[in-house]
Amino acid sequence: QVQLVESGGGLVQPGGSLRLSCAASGFTLDYDYYAIGWFRQAPGKEREGLSCISSSVGSKYYIDSVKGRFTISRDNAKSTVYLQMNSLKPEDTAIYYCAARIVHSGYVCDDVVSGYFGSWGQGTQVTVSS
Numbered sequence: 339q340v341q342l343v344e345s346g347g348g349l350v351q352p353g354g355s356l357r358l359s360c361a362a363s364g365f366t367l368d369y370d371y372y373a374i375g376w377f378r379q380a381p382g383k384e385r386e387g388l389s390c391i392s393s394s395v396g397s398k399y400y401i402d403s404v405k406g407r408f409t410i411s412r413d414n415a416k417s418t419v420y421l422q423m424n425s426l427k428p429e430d431t432a433i434y435y436c437a438a439r440i441v442h443s444g445y446v447c448d449d450v451v452s453g454y455f456g457s458w459g460q461g462t463q464v465t466v467s468s
Contacts (some may be wrong), residue, residue, distance in 0.1 A: 340365055342459035347465075357422045360421075407425045419449050
């Protein structure tokens with residue numbers, strides 16, 4: 339059974355940085371065919387896909403609004419995917435989720451649509467405020 343646990347959220351000032359972690363269990367990041375996505379949901383808004391990383395190929399995808407500020411990475415030995423967030427803005431305030439989807443061999447992340455992801459973590463709150 340796939341389980342995902344996010345951590346690393348908190349309160350940060352505008353311009354600051356946070357690194358979110360997504361610890362995965364129930365599958366191995368480097369051998370199984372999974373893609374991990376990061377999403378966020380702000381109050382009163384729909385869930386938004388931010389970034390994706392595939393397991394076997396290691397391809398990465400970012401939406402335009404976070405490109406250059408956020409970096410997704412993985413540590414296969416720790417079965418953990420990270421989202422490094424720099425130059426944070428108040429509009430980045432949201433609950434951040436990681437999610438997993440099963441993909442085919444050689445899958446390249448080229449989008450991050452929540453409906454394709456079947457396993458979700460509980461979320462971690464990120465608040466950007468002075």
